[in-house]
Amino acid sequence: xxxxxxxxxxxxxxxxxxxxxxxxxxxxxxxxxxxxxxxxxxxxxxxxxxxxxxxxxxxxxxxxxxxxxxxxxxxxxxxxxxxxxxxxxxxxxxxxxxxxxxxxxxxxxxxxxxxxxxxxxxxxxxxxxxxxxxxxxxxxxxxxxxxxxxxxxxxxxxxxxxxxxxxxxxxxxxxxxxxxxxxxxxxxxxxxxxxxxxxxxxxxxxxxxxxxxxxxxxxxxxxxxxxxxxxxxxxxxxxxxxxxxxxxxxxxxxxxxxxxxxxxxxxxxxxxxxxxxxxxxxxxxxxxxxxxxxxxxxxxxxxxxxxxxxxxxxxxxxxxxxxxxxxxxxxxxxxxxxxxxxxxxxxxxxxxxxxxxxxxxxxxxxxxxxxxxxxxxxxxxxxxxxxxxxx
Numbered sequence: 001x002x003x004x005x006x007x008x009x010x011x012x013x014x015x016x017x018x019x020x021x022x023x024x025x026x027x028x029x030x031x032x033x034x035x036x037x038x039x040x041x042x043x044x045x046x047x048x049x050x051x052x053x054x055x056x057x058x059x060x061x062x063x064x065x066x067x068x069x070x071x072x073x074x075x076x077x078x079x080x081x082x083x084x085x086x087x088x089x090x091x092x093x094x095x096x097x098x099x100x101x102x103x104x105x106x107x108x109x110x111x112x113x114x115x116x117x118x119x120x121x122x123x124x125x126x127x128x129x130x131x132x133x134x135x136x137x138x139x140x141x142x143x144x145x146x147x148x149x150x151x152x153x154x155x156x157x158x159x160x161x162x163x164x165x166x167x168x169x170x171x172x173x174x175x176x177x178x179x180x181x182x183x184x185x186x187x188x189x190x191x192x193x194x195x196x197x198x199x200x201x202x203x204x205x206x207x208x209x210x211x212x213x214x215x216x217x218x219x220x221x222x223x224x225x226x227x228x229x230x231x232x233x234x235x236x237x238x239x240x241x242x243x244x245x246x247x248x249x250x251x252x253x254x255x256x257x258x259x260x261x262x263x264x265x266x267x268x269x270x271x272x273x274x275x276x277x278x279x280x281x282x283x284x285x286x287x288x289x290x291x292x293x294x295x296x297x298x299x300x301x302x303x304x305x306x307x308x309x310x311x312x313x314x315x316x317x318x319x320x321x322x323x324x325x326x327x328x329x330x331x332x333x334x335x336x337x338x339x340x341x342x343x344x345x346x347x348x349x350x351x352x353x354x355x356x357x358x359x360x361x362x363x364x365x366x367x368x369x370x371x372x373x374x375x376x377x378x379x380x381x382x383x384x385x386x387x388x389x390x391x
Contacts (some may be wrong), residue, residue: 007052007377012037012045014378017054017074021099021374025058025073046072053077054377074099079140081373082130083366085147085185085359086123086168088212093126094362095134098142098374100195104133105359120171127175142373144172145181145365147188149213152386153230179376181368182386185361186233187224189325189354190217192364198323198352205321206313207354208235210306210329214257216313230386235309257305259328266298285331296333303334307341314346325354 009017015035020026026034032042049055056075060068078098085092092107106129108122127144146168172180190207193199199207199219207217216233218225225232236254255261259281266284270277274294278284287295306329310322324330324338330353339351354360375381 007054009378010045010048012041013048013054016042016045016072017049017078018374018378020055020072020074024099025071027061027069027071029069031072050075076135076137077140078377079142079373080134080138081142081366081369082127082144083147083188083362083364083369084123084126084144084168085188085362085365086119086149087185087361088149091119091122091126092359092362093130094359094366095130096366096370097138098370098377100367100370103135103138104130105362106130106133116170120168123168123171124175127172141176141178142376143179143181143369144176145183145188145369145372146172147183147185147361147365149185151229151231151234152182152184179372179387181365181372183365183368184215184217184230184233186215186217187226188217188364188368189356189361190219190323190364191224191367192356192360192362193323193325193354194219194222195367196363197356197360198354199321202321204319205323206317206319207323207325208306208310208313208329209326210257210324211326212259214254214309214326218317218319235313238309238312253309257302257309262298262302262328265301266295269298270294281328285328285333288333299331299333300337302328303337304341306334307338308345310338310342310349310351311345314342314349319349321350321352323352323354325356325360330354330357 016031019031019034028042028046032039037045046055053075054077055072058071058073061071062068074097080095080097080103082093082095088110090107090109093105094102095104096102106126108126110122111118148168168182186207186209189209193207194202199205203222204220209215214236216235218233236251238253239248240253240256242248263278263281263284267277271294278287278295284295284298288299313319313322324335332353335351335353342349342351356363372387
C-alpha cells in the first residue's frame with residue numbers, strides 16, 4: 001500500500017481531474033468543450049495526468065459523423081479511500097475509487113459487551129482486509145473516514161469508551177499514516193443520503209435516525225451543519241417530558257423514543273390472549289406486518305411520537321424533506337403516520353425512508369474521505385471539521 005505524495009499539477013490538469021471526478025468518464029472533445037480549453041492545452045493536461053496515473057482511457061466513442069474519440073476517466077493511480085461505520089453490533093467498511101466507484105466492502109461483528117480493545121481490534125481487522133480486496137492497480141490509499149456514535153470535536157478526542165474516537169485512533173494509527181477523518185455517525189448517514197440515497201439532488205434536508213438511540217443530521221445548502229462544537233442534531237437532548245407533574249431529565253426523549261423503551265411499552269400493554277409479547281423491535285414490526293392488531297397499535301403510537309419529534313425539527317429548521325433512518329425509523333409501516341402527525345402540527349413536509357439500508361453511514365464516511373482527498377490533490381480547501389493529519 002503506497003503512501004500518497006504531494007502533487008504539483010497545472011491549473012488545466014486540476015480542472016480536468018476535478019471534472020472527471022464529479023462527472024464521470026467523458027470524451028476528450030467534450031472535456032475541452034466543457035472546460036473551454038484549447039486542443040493543445042487539453043492534450044497537455046491529459047498527458048500530465050496520464051503520466052501520473054490520475055487519468056486513464058476508458059475506451060472510445062463513435063460520433064455522429066463516424067469519428068472516434070477517446071473516453072477518459074479517473075485512473076487507478078489516483079488511489080482510493082475507505083469509509084468505516086463503527087456500530088454497536090458491527091463494523092462495516094467500504095472502499096471507493098476517486099470517482100466514487102465501489103471497489104470493496106467488508107463487515108465484522110463486534111463482540112457483546114465489547115471493551116475498547118475489542119472494538120479497536122475489529123476496526124483494525126476490517127481496515128486491514130480492504131487492500132486485499134481492492135484491485136492491485138489501486139495502490140494508493142488516500143485517506144480513511146470513520147463514523148462513530150459520538151459527538152466528534154477536537155475537545156472530545158480523549159473519549160476512551162468502547163467505540164469512541166480514541167478507540168478508532170489507537171486502532172488505525174498503528175496501521176496506517178494516511179489522514180484519518182472522524183465524524184458523527186448520523187451526520188455521515190445524512191451525507192450518504194444526500195449523495196447516494198433518498199435525498200439525492202436535495203441541498204437542504206434533515207436525516208432523522210430512530211433506533212436504539214435517536215439523532216438528527218442536518219444538511220443546509222449542500223453542506224453538513226455541525227454546530228459550534230460538532231453537536232448539532234442531538235435531538236435526544238430536547239427536554240422531555242414537559243408537564244405539571246414531571247421534570248425533564250437528561251436524554252429523556254432519547255430513552256423514550258429508543259427501541260428498548262418501545263419494546264417495553266409494547267410488552268406492558270400486550271393482551272394475554274395474544275400470546276407472548278414481542279421481545280425486540282424487529283419482532284414487533286414483523287407481527288404488525290403479519291396482521292397483529294396490538295403490534296400495529298404499538299407501531300402507530302410510536303410513529304405518532306416520531307411524527308411529533310419530526311414536527312419539532314420542521315418548526316426549527318424547515319428542511320423541506322425529512323429522511324427517516326435507523327433500524328426502527330426506516331420501517332415503512334410508520335411512514336404515513338409520521339407524515340400525518342407532523343403535518344397536523346406544522347406545515348406539510350415530505351417524509352421519505354432511507355434507501356441505503358445499513359450501508360448509508362459507511363457511504364457517507366467514504367464521501368467525506370473522497371472529498372478531502374480530492375481536495376488535497378487539487379490543492380483546494382475541502383477539510384472536514386476533525387482531521388487527524390498523516391504522521
